[in-house]
Amino acid sequence: MRGLLEALLDWLDERLDLRHWLDVAKKKQVPVHPGSVFYYAGGVCVFLFMVQLVTGILLLMYYRVGADSSYESVRYISSKVAFGWLVRSVHSWGANLMIFFVFVHMFSVFFMRAFRKPRELTWMSGCVLLGVSLAFGFSGYLLPWNELAYFATKVGTDIIGQVPLAGHWLLRLVRGGEDVTGATLSRFFGLHVAVLPAVLSLTMGAHLGFVQLQGMAHEKEAKATMPFFPNFMLRDVMLWLVVINAVAVLAVFFPWDVGKKADALASAPAGIKPEWYFLAQYQFLKLLPARILLIPGELWGVLTLNAVGLFWLLTPFWEAALPESKKDAAVRLAGWGSVALLVAMTLWGALS
């Protein structure tokens, strides 16, 4: 067996200079310090994206987009297709865990100040990846065309209509008309299975490329390091296995419900709320009064959320502009403030 693997490696090495790349990986060092455990979050995000890709392709084999076929095909997948329930539940739970780990990865990078020069582009491409992951969640949520998905999309896209000047035009563009209909479903499907995977793959490629080119932050000042390959890589794989096991447990004990078919004429179910990753924003918008200084409260909310997003995206630049003595305090304040606010607003949204 070992001989066969060596022969295969030799064959590939002759053609692709594989051993050179393995040497590069072996030379790559990962800093070892109390916060090193957070380095694995990025790897888990990549792994879960792969899981999403594979399960998404499997779902595509049976999913039929359309107001009169989406719900039925998802119901068919969940009840008739062999292991269809597993694939669908793994896709749904995987999506939620992926977004969770993207947040963990982002905050760990923030608190380790790994966004500082020369890693501004790595940080910014990471922010784009967060945005694309959320767009994946939002667009995928509608695809089963059930009651909850329908109303969540209706409320979510209503917010787009609040954008000044272009709001109504954007709303029509996203929905494919005035209301959430089969046209919206087709658009979200196209976005979910073609546009977003392409954007995420390219951005992730660039993001990983930047990491490889620039190496890990704090590598030089770290007291100890470990080789990326195989030491770090094997630990990564261990965590991936634990994560996929956790996803399987969730899929078996909490399979994703198909719900009731979307009905535009029905009233919205009582207590309807968005997915947990939009709850904080939703709660914030809910708190705003109808009008502030004659301008609709929701518009203020949308502008504020966009401003906060831009502020977060430009972290490497505003942090660099601060006096050296205030940098650490500012990062701690912004970081812990954001975590506390997100957790508090999410819990408030969930419990109210």
Next chain:
Amino acid sequence: MKRALALSLVLPLAAAGRAVFAKDQCVACHASLEGKHKAILRSFETDIHRESGLSCASCHGGDPSKADAAQAMSPEAGFTPAPSPADIPAFCGKCHSDPGTMKKYNPSLPVDQAVKYFTSVHGQRLKKGDDKVATCVSCHTTHAIRPSKDPLSSVYPKNIPQTCGKCHSDPKRMAPYKIPSDQAAKYVRSVHGRALLERGDTAAPVCNTCHGNHGAAPPGVESIGRICGMCHSQNEQFFLSSPMAKPWKSRKYHICATCHTEHGIQHPTPELLSPDKGLCSRCHKPSSEPIRDAAAMRDKLVQMEGAYQSAKSAIFIAEEKGMDMSEARDLWDGSRMSFYQSRTAVHAFRPAKVAEIADKGIEAAQKAKKAADDAVEEFRFRRIGLGVASLLITFLVLAIYLKVRDIESRPS
């Protein structure tokens, strides 16, 4: 937009009503009096007539601009005092029987109430000089009249048993008429009463649904089936086509009430067809053919109910485990339909008819139960699969951990 339009129409009317009411000398004078004279004003505050811009003089005539009571309430000014019971239908009918007047206020309201009233037992007796019978104000109140859709109205469906019961539950009052006074008490405990009063289902029948409101009369032998058939149309059709219809007619039996009673109708169970304790044994001899037929129908209904309930429990168990039971639920819905249809088919008094419908339902219920049981089995399989997968993953994680330790224990 619609709300704005409605408000723009209603608000000026209400405002005008209030303005007129404010300058009204009837109001000024009655406000300074005590007791029932003052109470009239308080009750009239929420009256639909006042909301529509009408005042005391609209019904009683007189001159509300005069502060002097004698002038304001003089016969010359057209004043009509509180009418006697015999005059009340005509008094209200001045407007309510006039399509022209009613069009101005509520074109959707019928104008035949007074005509219908005189066809009712109440109206007939009033004509004969009995002034203790119900007239318009007995049910609608005198000065606190609200539309029947208002939950506070005395004629809102949930309040009707109490409104009718004011007189009909009073044994002293009913004694001269030789009619019972327990109808409202029986109704409250009946399947219809519980639906209306406990579940708040305002579509459930109440006194006036069967007796009529303005033309209130007890349904006769001929009409009771028609009245129940307004809602239970299939039961009526089955019964009229059954072998029981003819003897029932010749013996002048009420087609529904003979078995189900009138006011205290209870939820029917298959035991109504029981050979020994059932209703059929009241007339038919034990072990006669009708009793055997009844027993056969009872057995089929019990079988149907058993299959239906068993499928329901199985689906519940599977759903508790997070299994998708939408298909089983569709089948169960079909069996539920058959369950109700087979109970209805009993009124045809043909066991084969009941069996034909019930068997379809039993089959659907059995399929639903099998789907639910299969889902529970599938859930067990999933757990076993998860257990095996978790073991393999744990083994792999351990193997990698040992490999990492091995690598890191070697000198670099």
